Amino acid sequence: MDGNSEQWVEERLAALQPNSDWKPDAARGLARFQQLRDKASHRTRRWGWLAAGAVAAALPLMAFPSTRAFAQRCVSACVDQSNWVRDVFVHNSRRSVNIKPGDRRMAPDFLLDDASGKPVRLSDFRGKVVLLNFWATWCAPCSLEIPWFIEFQNTHRDAGFATLGVSLDEDGWSAVKPYIEKRKVNYQVMIGNDDVAQEYGATSLPTTLIIDKSGRIAATHIGLCSKSEYEADIQAVLKLE
Amino acid sequence: MADEDRPDIETVFQAHYERIARVIARVLRDPSRAEELAVEVFLKWSRHPGAQGENAQAWLYRVAVRAGLDELRRETRRTRREGVTRFLRRSPTPEDIRASKEEQEKVRAVLAAIQPREAELLVLRSHGLSYDELAGALNLNPASIGTFLSRAEQTFRKEYIKRYGRE
Numbered sequence: 001m002d003g004n005s006e007q008w009v010e011e012r013l014a015a016l017q018p019n020s021d022w023k024p025d026a027a028r029g030l031a032r033f034q035q036l037r038d039k040a041s042h043r044t045r046r047w048g049w050l051a052a053g054a055v056a057a058a059l060p061l062m063a064f065p066s067t068r069a070f071a072q073r074c075v076s077a078c079v080d081q082s083n084w085v086r087d088v089f090v091h092n093s094r095r096s097v098n099i100k101p102g103d104r105r106m107a108p109d110f111l112l113d114d115a116s117g118k119p120v121r122l123s124d125f126r127g128k129v130v131l132l133n134f135w136a137t138w139c140a141p142c143s144l145e146i147p148w149f150i151e152f153q154n155t156h157r158d159a160g161f162a163t164l165g166v167s168l169d170e171d172g173w174s175a176v177k178p179y180i181e182k183r184k185v186n187y188q189v190m191i192g193n194d195d196v197a198q199e200y201g202a203t204s205l206p207t208t209l210i211i212d213k214s215g216r217i218a219a220t221h222i223g224l225c226s227k228s229e230y231e232a233d234i235q236a237v238l239k240l241e
Numbered sequence: 242m243a244d245e246d247r248p249d250i251e252t253v254f255q256a257h258y259e260r261i262a263r264v265i266a267r268v269l270r271d272p273s274r275a276e277e278l279a280v281e282v283f284l285k286w287s288r289h290p291g292a293q294g295e296n297a298q299a300w301l302y303r304v305a306v307r308a309g310l311d312e313l314r315r316e317t318r319r320t321r322r323e324g325v326t327r328f329l330r331r332s333p334t335p336e337d338i339r340a341s342k343e344e345q346e347k348v349r350a351v352l353a354a355i356q357p358r359e360a361e362l363l364v365l366r367s368h369g370l371s372y373d374e375l376a377g378a379l380n381l382n383p384a385s386i387g388t389f390l391s392r393a394e395q396t397f398r399k400e401y402i403k404r405y406g407r408e
Contacts, residue, residue: 009394012401013367015344016267024262024276030254032280037287 072147079144080226095222096229101240104216107132107209108199112166112190115177120164120190123215129156129237130211131163131230134192134202137179138169141224142206146183148227152234153187159238160213163187168197168205212237250287253297258283261301264368265309268349270316278308299377302370306361306378310352317353351401359393366390 061067107130111121122130133149135142146165153163165187169175172191180189192202200209201220210219210233219233261282266275282305286292292300352360358379365375375390376383 005398006391006394009363009397010367012344012348012397013363015348016364016367018263018266018272018275022266022272024259024266024272024279026255026258029258029262029276029280029283030251032277033254033283033287036280036284040284 075144076148076227079224080228083226083229096219096225097221098219098233098236099217101212101218104212104218107211107215107217108196109215110166110192110196110199112192112196114188114190115173115180120188122164122211125162125164125211126215127160127213129161129213129218129234131161131234132200132209132211133163133165134168134197134200134205134207135165136167136169136205137175139205143183144224145206145208145227146185148230150184150186152230156234156238161234161238165189166192166196166202168192168202210234210237212240253286254283257298257301260368261305264302264305264364265312267364267368268306268309268313268352270349274312275309278312279305282308296377299374302365302374302378303361303380306364307357310357310360310364313349314353317350347401347405351397351404354404355393355396355400359389359396362389362393363397 061071107122109121109123111119114120122132131149131152133142133145135146137143149163149165152161165180165185167176167189169191176189176191179185197203200207204222206221206224208221208225208230209217210230212218218237221229221233258279262272262276262279265278265282266272269275269278282301285304286297286301289300352364361379362375365378370378372386373383375381376386381389
């Protein structure tokens with residue numbers, strides 16, 4: 001049966017013979033081949049140029065302080081936009097809450113040591129507006145916000161404002177000290193603990209609170225917010241009293 | 242550099258294009274689609290440094306027969322799906338009618354149904370490749386081609402009879 005089977009299959013497969021009046025057109029094929037090949041290489045080259053252009057544009061942008069500031073403003077504007085999109089399209093996702101003066105509750109007090117070992121008590125800041133930021137060195141959005149807080153500290157210090165940072169790094173000062181020195185953080189930073197984090201509901205980082213002059217929580221922001229949002233909150237709370 | 246190796250690629254293209262297009266056309270109803278696929282095979286080949294040189298022909302055959310059978314299986318799936326919405330289909334052109342020789346369609350349906358490996362072997366064999374060429378194209382041991390081939394033939398026969406009965 002094997003010999004038979006082989007022949008039988010061969011006879012069947014012979015039906016696959018293409019139509020005898022069809023002949024592949026090698027010249028047309030070659031033209032198409034070259035066209036596709038050129039198109040592909042152009043595409044690769046174009047992407048190469050685009051990437052090189054982007055790098056070339058980014059380098060001078062980051063090289064000078066003024067253009068770097070411009071780039072940071074662009075980033076901040078992007079954050080604004082994305083927050084706006086989130087607010088508009090995702091219901092109940094607004095994670096920034098402003099509280100009316102009548103409804104504010106007291107911020108839980110805490111006593112933590114700062115980098116120089118000096119104890120810092122929140123209630124000592126009564127009479128000042130406090131921006132209380134829970135953060136960690138490994139948290140990328142936190143490090144985006146820290147330069148803003150440094151700026152706030154500079155611009156509003158004299159108007160009765162203070163920024164306080166509470167780091168939730170598990171490695172403690174060994175991680176935080178080099179970080180704040182490198183970033184030239186100009187406000188007091190403490191190492192927090194689970195109790196403090198829990199009292200403030202700082203389950204995700206960054207969590208930032210604005211505390212008014214009488215020590216009550218005026219606004220909470222969970223997650224990355226825009227610089228302008230913070231700025232507006234600070235101005236509003238400063239103006240109120 | 243691209244300009245230096247271009248004439249070489251063109252020579253290979255000229256030398257093999259017709260055969261490669263014909264291998265693909267064995268399994269496809271539409272010869273112009275076969276030519277398109279053949280060009281794509283050469284495009285892949287030109288970007289594949291390992292496929293250049295003396296094993297170009299074997300590589301081209303392997304990729305071509307695979308491309309053809311893949312397209313055949315896609316076509317088969319499509320036709321099966323369209324069976325449900327047959328009333329939406331365009332009416333067959335004279336070309337379709339002429340091309341759809343019944344026996345050819347049966348053989349192709351069987352090839353689309355059996356193991357790709359075995360279908361590749363049968364298509365290339367029916368294209369007239371020798372045992373050595375088959376072994377080269379499909380990365381098989383030349384000594385066992387005979388065994389593979391007769392196993393593939395058995396499979397084909399069984400599937401054919403299962404579908405269309407004994408003649």
